[in-house]
Amino acid sequence: MSGPWSLWARGPKDDDNTREVSQPVEPRETLTIPTEIQRGHPIAAYRYGAYGGLGVMVCLPLVLLYNRFLRRIPRQEYLRPNDFRKRTFYGYVPSVGDGDNFHFFHTPGGRLTGWGWLQGRRVQDFPKPLVREKGTIHLRLAAIDAPEMSHFGKPEQPFAPEALAALRKEVLGKYVRVRFFRRDQYDRVVGVAWYYKWWFWKTDVCMAMLKKGMAGMYEGTYNVEFGDREEEYRAAEKRAKKQKVGMWKQGKALVTPGEWKTRTAVGGSFKRIPK
Known part of the structure; x- marks a missing residue:
């Protein structure tokens, strides 16, 4: 048989031209080092x-x-040991809880990175749920103690609403700079805060509250923080007492915030006890 049919009949094994020859396979390059x-x-x-x-x-x-300038700190538990005392933080105040504490929204890099003026980086335009979701740091102002608002079933102290209004006027809705000292027993961060008026006039928030008579010096003895302005703070409190401004208008009827907390804690009388 000849022709195409002969190739079909013989099959590929009988034809030398259709025999497959296996070629050696070169190993793949698996080296990770050059x-x-x-x-x-x-x-x-x-x-x-x-x-x-x-x-x-x-x-x-x-x-x-x-890590130094652009890492945002959403809450106080994210603060590192080097974040206390050695550096300052820039941020926005979305809420004020009492006459001596507020919530601080950290905006790392400040105005140089667009916070406060660039579209999309204005915290004042954020909805409140977004601010809460991103997290804030609860700051307790150092050195001062303001009249107590009503909370935990305790009555409201005289001049507490006025002190709250005064602190709101100072910081609410503003960008401020803070320095943290330590965390207190209520998981707040104790520190000082200030802001600049007209780009060069520095306003210390603690000093402003003392001058208005809306707070007095903190009377505690354990882990008290004054920063480096204790003498200036005490002098401001002394002037406010002498001029009878703010809560010092009460004269002898005045109950200091420290005394008020002590008496409400033990359920005693709210009237001033003669010394």
Whole structure:
């Protein structure tokens, strides 16, 4: 049989031209280290080592810059030991809880990164649920003690609403700078706050409350924080007492916030006890 039918009858095994020859398969390159380095090429090893060192030199300052200035701190539990006393923080005040404490929304980088003026970075335009979701730091102002509002079933102290209104006027809806000292027993952060008026006039919030007579010096003896202005704070309190401004108008009938908390804690009388 000849022709095409002969090839069909014989099959591919009988035809030398259709025989498949297996070729050796070369192994795949699975090396993760450059071949030049594995072969001991000194110039290649130096080059790749230089690239790695250059990458570390570029990335490390960026990481340090981010941790120092651009890392946002949503709540007080995210504060690190180096965040206390050694640096200041810039942020927005979305709410004020009492005459001596408020909530602080950290805005890292401040105005240089667009906070407060760039579209999308104005905290005052954020809805309240978004502010709560992103988190705030509860700041207790150091050195001062304001009249107590009604809470936990305790009555309201005289001049407490006025003190709350005064602190709201000072910081509510404003961007302020704060310095943290420590965390207190109520999981708040004790610190001082200030803001600038007309770009150069610095207003210390604690000092402002003392001058208005809406707070007195903190009378506690355990873990008391005054920063570096204790003498100035005491002098401001003394002037407010002498001028009878704010809560000092009550004269001898005055019950200090410290005395008020002590008496309400033990269920005693709210009238001043003669000394």
